[in-house]
Amino acid sequence: MAMNIRSVCGALKRFTPLHSSNWVSKKNKGFSCKMSTESTSLTHTITLPNKHNEPVHVVAAPGVSPSDFWSAVECSLFKQWLHNLQTENGVLADGTLALRQVLIQGVDMFGKRIGFLKFKADIFDKETGKMVPGIVFARGPAVAVLMLLESEGETYAVLTEQARVPVGRIILELPAGMLDDDKGDFVGTAVREVEEEIGMKLNVGDMVDLTAFLDSATGCKVFPSGVCF
Numbered sequence: 001m002a003m004n005i006r007s008v009c010g011a012l013k014r015f016t017p018l019h020s021s022n023w024v025s026k027k028n029k030g031f032s033c034k035m036s037t038e039s040t041s042l043t044h045t046i047t048l049p050n051k052h053n054e055p056v057h058v059v060a061a062p063g064v065s066p067s068d069f070w071s072a073v074e075c076s077l078f079k080q081w082l083h084n085l086q087t088e089n090g091v092l093a094d095g096t097l098a099l100r101q102v103l104i105q106g107v108d109m110f111g112k113r114i115g116f117l118k119f120k121a122d123i124f125d126k127e128t129g130k131m132v133p134g135i136v137f138a139r140g141p142a143v144a145v146l147m148l149l150e151s152e153g154e155t156y157a158v159l160t161e162q163a164r165v166p167v168g169r170i171i172l173e174l175p176a177g178m179l180d181d182d183k184g185d186f187v188g189t190a191v192r193e194v195e196e197e198i199g200m201k202l203n204v205g206d207m208v209d210l211t212a213f214l215d216s217a218t219g220c221k222v223f224p225s226g227v228c229f
Contacts, residue, residue, distance in 0.1 A: 042069045048086060054098055061105045068107040075114045077138040091123065097132060099123050115140060115178065143190045144176035146210070147200075160197045 042060035060069040072078055085092045085099065092099060099121060106118035121134035147158040159172040177193040179186065187209070191202045 042066055044069075044073050046082075048082065048092070048099070050086075051092070051098075054100075056099050057101045059101060059103050061103050064104055064107065068109075069104055071109075071114060072104045072107050072117055072119070075117065077114060077117050077140060078119075081136065081138060091132075096126055097123050098126055110178075113140075140178055141186075142176060142178045143186045143193065144174045145190045145194050146174055147194070158198060158200075 042064070044058040046056050046058060048054070048056065058073055060066075064072075084090055087093065091097055101122040103120045103122075104117075105120060106116070107114060108116040117136075117138040119136050119138075121136060123132045123134050124130060125132065149156045149158060158175070160175050161170060162173055164171050164173075175190075175194045175197045177189060177196075179189050187204055187207050190207060191204055194200050194202055
């Protein structure tokens with residue numbers, strides 16, 4: 001029975017890496033910061049562009065080591081989140097909301113890089129004083145692959161069975177994986193993940209980037225959840 005395989009790569013481009021120069025403490029650019037010298041607590045103060053009268057305090061929760069704290073503050077995940085707050089559709093764009101404090105609660109390292117970052121942002125409405133829910137679970141860019149198999153007039157999607165501890169279940173899902181870094185090769189990662197998870201070898205040239213079909217206003221990125229990016 002012959003099969004025609006169509007491989008479609010859905011690259012979840014969640015981030016556009018920021019150049020370090022965007023975050024250097026210069027007048028009217030990036031944000032300025034002040035590091036605490038107190039040994040009793042880990043704190044860091046930043047000032048966002050156009051928010052010079054609203055300093056933001058970054059604090060480490062109990063149990064977060066100094067190395068993890070500073071890795072979190074300097075990582076692209078956190079910097080990208082700060083950048084997103086101030087974009088045209090950002091939470092802080094219209095000036096009605098303000099960011100007061102960020103509590104770094106957890107850092108999971110994947111080798112020398114941060115894989116997952118957990119923090120709580122204190123954002124409040126300036127008029128009412130009410131807090132906006134601000135629990136954030138940040139992760140790096142990832143790629144998923146949609147593979148369609150056609151046989152005898154029927155189309156089938158290829159899924160993998162994975163043990164997912166966070167939901168406590170064995171679930172079916174698209175072959176997927178995280179990139180090694182923010183500048184990783186999405187298509188190459190997709191091909192590798194398919195070979196590792198289901199044993200099929202694909203040609204990079206046959207892959208189609210589905211995010212290329214998104215409206216340019218999205219930045220060709222996919223956010224599967226309001227708290228993951």
